Amino acid sequence: MKPLQVLISSGPLRSQPGRFRELLTEAGLTIVDPPGEHALTADDLRNYLPECAGVVAGGEPYTEELIAACLRLRIIARTGVGYDAVDVEAATGHGVVVTITPGANHDSVAEQAFGLLLAVTRRIAWNDRIVRAGGWDRTLVMPLRGKTLGLVGVGRIGRAMIPRAQAFGMNVIAHDPVARQSEGLASGVRLVEFEALLAESDVVSLHCPLTPSTRRWFDESVLGRMRFGSILINTARGGVVDEAALHAALKRGHLAGAGLDVMDPEPPRPSNPLISLQNVVISPHIAGIDTLAMADMAEMAAQSIVDHLRGSVRKDCVVNPEVLESA
Numbered sequence: 001m002k003p004l005q006v007l008i009s010s011g012p013l014r015s016q017p018g019r020f021r022e023l024l025t026e027a028g029l030t031i032v033d034p035p036g037e038h039a040l041t042a043d044d045l046r047n048y049l050p051e052c053a054g055v056v057a058g059g060e061p062y063t064e065e066l067i068a069a070c071l072r073l074r075i076i077a078r079t080g081v082g083y084d085a086v087d088v089e090a091a092t093g094h095g096v097v098v099t100i101t102p103g104a105n106h107d108s109v110a111e112q113a114f115g116l117l118l119a120v121t122r123r124i125a126w127n128d129r130i131v132r133a134g135g136w137d138r139t140l141v142m143p144l145r146g147k148t149l150g151l152v153g154v155g156r157i158g159r160a161m162i163p164r165a166q167a168f169g170m171n172v173i174a175h176d177p178v179a180r181q182s183e184g185l186a187s188g189v190r191l192v193e194f195e196a197l198l199a200e201s202d203v204v205s206l207h208c209p210l211t212p213s214t215r216r217w218f219d220e221s222v223l224g225r226m227r228f229g230s231i232l233i234n235t236a237r238g239g240v241v242d243e244a245a246l247h248a249a250l251k252r253g254h255l256a257g258a259g260l261d262v263m264d265p266e267p268p269r270p271s272n273p274l275i276s277l278q279n280v281v282i283s284p285h286i287a288g289i290d291t292l293a294m295a296d297m298a299e300m301a302a303q304s305i306v307d308h309l310r311g312s313v314r315k316d317c318v319v320n321p322e323v324l325e326s327a
Helices: 019-026 042-051 064-069 088-093 106-121 124-132 156-167 194-200 220-225 243-251 291-310 322-326
Strands: 005-008 030-032 054-057 075-078 097-099 148-152 171-175 203-206 230-234 255-260 280-282
Touching: 005 042, 019 030, 019 291, 042 064, 054 291, 064 088, 075 291, 088 097, 088 322, 097 291, 106 124, 106 156, 106 203, 106 230, 106 255, 106 280, 106 291, 148 156, 148 194, 156 171, 171 194, 194 220, 220 243, 243 255
Parallel strands: 005 030, 005 054, 054 075, 075 097, 148 171, 148 203, 203 230, 230 255, 255 280
Antiparallel strands: none
């Protein structure tokens, strides 16, 4: 009988060593590694995925059309906690389990979010460019101590921001409609209503999923209600922010700056006006993939594949448990 195949679609993991490979091969699975580190296209997926029982997935889209064409597919194991690129309803309808890797990369995302915040407030990227061009601009910068950080979402990533902010002497408030004050938030962190967060925060950091209700949530109206001179940090999903409205708020000076690890679309078009603003720092959606986080996510995704194919997978990793219940 032909061994089951597993596709490694995540670019940073293809043809790379790691414990995740050992888990798959020790389980008797054959690994399929497309060449290169580029994000797989729809044509790539149509070429490689139909013969596979599982996939260690990155951020590439898994559409209803693709899932329907992959009759052997039993599990899509996402490296990360976001799964907006997967048509979960279609996966469920075709009996395909979708898993994520909770707890594997929240510290990495928090570190990047704070790095973006420091880069914006301390003008690090901008001053670097000035000095390299022969300049020497000693314009005063914004301190973090004594400022208020507003967290939109206090899941694992939002909570990981709290000790980092407090170590810099920041006050922290948070808004999350499903969180309760008793659910392990650090001492001194207040849960507030959304309008209060916008009004009180010197920095607003986004840590919410992209859903129909959060798409373009931070539009002209919401950005306009943020405190004058405040900063927006987005390491969640680009679609949560209306980029045209953000550009307008930055240009007119209502917002002092923005740090973005995610954009919509990705990569941004060269004509995107946010790229030209000196008070915007952009990174290429790398917040959750430092070397340690990537290894941990890959191992957890591979373990989910092995466990599911053997008939038992961690329930806290499964996005659509109804597939398991109907099996």
